[in-house]
Amino acid sequence: MRAVLFSCLLLLSASGLWAQEKEIEIRQAGSFQLDEENFPGANILERSATKQVHLVHQGMDVWSDKAFFYKKENRFDAFGNVRIMQGDSLVLTSKTVNYDGKINLAVAKEQVVLDNKEMLLETDTLYFDRTKNIAYYPANGTVYDSLTTITSKRGTYISDSKKYTFENKVVVNNPDFTLTSARMDFYTETKHAFFYGATTIIGEDYVVRCREGFYNTVKKEGFFKKNASIDYNNRNILGDSIYFNDTKKYASATQNIRITDTINNSIITGNYGQVFKEKDSAMVTHRAVAINVVELDSLYIHADTLIATGPPEQRIIRGFHDVRIFKEDLSGKTDSIHFNQTSGRAKLIRRPITDRDLQYLTPQEIADRNPILWSDESQMTGDEIHLTIDTEKEVLDSLLIYNNAFVIEQDSLNAANFNQIKGLQLKGKFKGKSLEIVDVIQNTEMVYYIYDDEILELTGIDKAICSALRLEFEDSGIEKITFFTNPDGVVYPPDDLPENTRQLLGFTWREDERIYSKEDLFHGIDLQRFNIKGNLPEIEGVPIKLKR
Known part of the structure; x- marks a missing residue:
């Protein structure tokens, strides 16, 4: 009984000390002083x-010039x-403070300044909850240090984590940048901002937009998500x-990316x-694709990798690698491409063939x-193809x-027959969207x-050789052939020319590779391998999946 009583006394004593x-x-x-009439209990x-x-x-500790202390109400x-x-x-610091010791809440008003050693907060009214170590201003606050000033309509400071949460019309002014946001968390020790x-x-030379992101205001690097974009180096x-690093002058992006050249009116997309x-x-x-405007139409270029310099x-x-081209009336394939946007010349280049390859590869192989191009009904191949665009008029030129220039056109009346012309070089001129004239030069051969x-x-089947010839096109087909410099040819009755002599050396019909639409740019390609994750650089202490 005494032990129980002694325990109760200890508890009461402890409770009294706590109170x-x-x-x-x-x-x-x-x-x-006391003034019970005007300030009862104070x-x-x-x-x-x-x-x-x-x-x-x-x-x-609280210092002031005057205080009304209500002991009973604490x-x-x-x-x-x-x-x-x-x-x-x-x-x-402030002009006035109302403090309730029962709930540990201080309300500071007029010329309020909160100093946490890293930054200063200025506002007109501040609520300071000492139990949660949280300070809150309901209207118009300014937070600043020697470099950065932050303003917002509302804000909260969490002392334990040294974090500000700014809400409504957040504006950050820094010598290197200006930031506006609907809401932002800012850590005063690390200077990290989450918005x-x-x-x-x-x-100075960039604009970033997003609906969620992180920015290290010291290192000038960050991650941006949800409608994220950067205007940078004449590109959007x-x-x-x-990911963006202003110090290193570098940016990278993943998934559904689109880089627009605002000067040359071209676009590159990919993942x-x-x-x-x-x-x-x-x-x-x-899944890289470059898009250029030609004749109020788009010229699409797909490759494993596209580089603009x-x-x-x-x-x-x-x-580079497995390049595919598509335009409404023109398509092509090659191993690599070099496109000069100033001159408008695109070079279609094949994968290098070694001397050893030449020893065992057939002309057909x-x-x-x-490289190959399809224009209207014509298939054209050669060791290297140059396609030129008039950049002022934005039309094929x-x-x-x-x-090894080789032009093949399938016979419209008999799909087993092919009109063929080959020579050392080919020069063509476009009119509108189609080829108008083609000159085949040196060691020219023809089957027609x-x-x-x-x-x-x-x-009959016209089989001829000459030093050069000209093709004139009309309604998407060969309309006229003109021979130059002593042509030598024979028109054979169909039954007199064996089937195995109707194709010129190096003939190959590549219709199954032809690209008829934008979707064909990816025909036969495993698109799943284009879905990538985690390729953005990592920022120390900050995961790509942003956490508040």
């Missing part, structure tokens, strides 16, 4: 000539040059996720891309490796094929099927 610890303590005051404390009123509550109202110190890491809602960062970069400002270059891979007035686009115009019956 005493919670009470507000008067440390000093210049004078003490101890009116005023400063002396040398010392302010000093109140203490659970590790918090609260006070402090006025004039109010200064609050909590530990050695937080100082608050949510419509956000814009404007630097869009992507599901974007992974990089931009290097110092090198004036951009690289895109994983050079300043806007001298920009070059290079495509070499032709299968050569001319065509050049170097070495001749029909009776009235009964549409095959009457």
Whole structure:
């Protein structure tokens, strides 16, 4: 019984000590008054000539010129040059403070300044919850240090994590950038910013937009998501996720990216891309497609990897490996491409063939490796093909094929027959969207099927050689052939020319490779391998999946 009683006494004693610890303590005051008529229950404390009123509550010191202390309610109202110190890491000053010791809540008003050693907060009204170590301003606050100033309509400071949460019309001004956001979390020690809602960062030579992101304001690097874009180096970069480092002058993006050249009116899309400002270059891979406007139509170029280099007035686009081209009336394939946007010349280049390859490859196998173009009903191949666009008029201008130029057109009346012309070089001129004239030069050979115009019956097969010839096109087909310099040829009756002599050396019909639409750019390609994850660089301490 005595033991139980002794335990109860200990508990009551401890409870009493705890209650005493919670009470507000008067440390000093210049004078003490009572005015029950006007301030019932208040101890009116005023400063002396040398010392302010000093109140203490659970590790918090409060100095003021005057204070109304309500001991029974464990609260006070402090006025004039109010200064609050909590530990050695937080100082608050204002004209007035209302403090309730029961719930540990201080309300500071007029010329409020909160100093957490890293940054200063200025506002007109601040609520300071000491239990949660949270300070909140409901209207118009400014937070700043020696470099950065942040303003917002509302804000919260969480002392334990040294974090500000800014809401409504957040504006960050820094010598290197200006940031606006709907909402932002800012860590005062690391200077890391996390933002949510419509956000814009404007630097000296870039503009970032997103609806969710992270930015290290010291290292000038960040991740951006949700409608993310960067205007950078005369390019607009869009992507599901974007990484940007202003110090290194570098940006990268993943998934559904779109890089627009704002000077040359061209676009590169893909699922992974990089931009290097110092090198004036951009690289895109994983379902990469370059898009250029030609004749109010789009010219699409797909490659495993697309690289754009050079300043806007001298920009070059290079495509490597399994290059495919599509335009409404023109398509092609090659191993690599070199496109000069200034001159408008696109070079279609085959994969290099070694001397050893030449020893065992047949002319047909070499032709299968050569670049190829389809224009209307014509198939054209050669060791290298140059396609030129008139950049001022934005129309197809001319065509050049170097070495082993070969033109094939399937007979419209008999699919087993093919009109063929080959030579060392080919020069073509476009009119509108189609070839108008083609000159085949040097060591020229031809096989051409001749029909009776009235009964549409095959009457002969013209097989000829000459130094050069000209093809004139009309209605998407060969309309006229003109031979130059002593042509030598024979028109054979169909039955007199064996089937195995009707094809010129190196003949190959590659219709199954032809590209008829934008979708065909990816025909036969495993698109799943283009879905990539985690290719963005990592920022120390910050995951790509942003966490608040």
